[in-house]
Amino acid sequence: MYIQAKEIEKRINGRIIINKMDIAIRQQEILAIIGPNGAGKTTALELLLGLQTADSGKVHYWSDDYKKHLGVQLQSVPFFPGLSAIENLKLFAAFYKQVIATNEALAMLNKCGLRDSAYTEAGKLSGGQQKRLAIAAALAHQPELLVLDEPSAALDPRARQDIHQLIQLLHNEGNTVVFTSHDMDEVQRLAHRIIMVVQGDIVAQGTPEELCREHRVASLEHLYLKLSAKEETA
Numbered sequence: 001m002y003i004q005a006k007e008i009e010k011r012i013n014g015r016i017i018i019n020k021m022d023i024a025i026r027q028q029e030i031l032a033i034i035g036p037n038g039a040g041k042t043t044a045l046e047l048l049l050g051l052q053t054a055d056s057g058k059v060h061y062w063s064d065d066y067k068k069h070l071g072v073q074l075q076s077v078p079f080f081p082g083l084s085a086i087e088n089l090k091l092f093a094a095f096y097k098q099v100i101a102t103n104e105a106l107a108m109l110n111k112c113g114l115r116d117s118a119y120t121e122a123g124k125l126s127g128g129q130q131k132r133l134a135i136a137a138a139l140a141h142q143p144e145l146l147v148l149d150e151p152s153a154a155l156d157p158r159a160r161q162d163i164h165q166l167i168q169l170l171h172n173e174g175n176t177v178v179f180t181s182h183d184m185d186e187v188q189r190l191a192h193r194i195i196m197v198v199q200g201d202i203v204a205q206g207t208p209e210e211l212c213r214e215h216r217v218a219s220l221e222h223l224y225l226k227l228s229a230k231e232e233t234a
């Protein structure tokens with residue numbers, strides 16, 4: 001087990017955002033966290049990663065210095081203005097006290113489909129390219145665990161496919177990948193295991209096949225629609 005949270009709870013302004021959740025990330029899996037907008041996916045991830053503190057409950061990590069081995073791409077992309085893609089990448093690595101040579105940085109950008117944009121100012125890249133750069137930045141210190149919050153949102157189909165291939169490649173290289181998504185085809189294609197969150201509760205978890213069998217649905221799209229109906233009736 002990489003990270004295991006027991007009964008974590010988070011309230012914001014008195015409202016329960018995460019409701020006594022037990023959640024785990026296992027080594028070398030591709031885990032998808034799904035659920036409606038505002039369900040608590042990002043908050044749950046941030047609690048798991050230690051980016052927010054739970055009001056109660058406990059989170060156990062596989063290593064005391066786990067943050068060094070963690071790469072995170074959150075939805076907002078904090079690039080340094082005026083700096084090129086490659087300069088941003090080197091700076092992100094430097095935060096982890098790693099110096100990456102230009103050829104290594106170029107290889108990393110190449111892996112993320114950004115070889116031709118290496119010297120373009122980060123702020124001038126397209127939305128899709130910025131998303132790839134955010135993923136490259138999360139990879140800059142060569143983490144074992146990569147957490148991607150909606151990595152393919154707002155990307156064109158080809159860019160989305162590139163991100164899928166990148167996730168597969170990272171997994172094949174031995175990384176653990178956790179991602180959130182609203183695209184059930186993408187989740188079906190990539191995820192070994194799925195956790196579905198609705199209104200701060202885990203309403204389902206398992207492999208795509210287990211979940212479809214257990215809930216007697218033909219696809220993850222149907223599962224999603226069935227289980228998120230709880231939200232409308234709540």
Ligand SMILES: Nc1ncnc2c1ncn2[C@@H]1O[C@H](COP(=O)(O)OP(=O)(O)OP(=O)(O)O)[C@@H](O)[C@H]1O
Nearest residue numbers: 012013017035036037038039040041042043044197
């Ligand atoms: N700092 C904050 N202040 C007030 N409310 C917050 C804050 N952070 C999160 N919330 C609320 O907590 C709930 C869960 O938010 P969260 O971002 O975790 O959802 P999500 O499942 O990731 O949504 P999405 O799919 O839209 O990204 C939402 O209702 C959100 O408005």
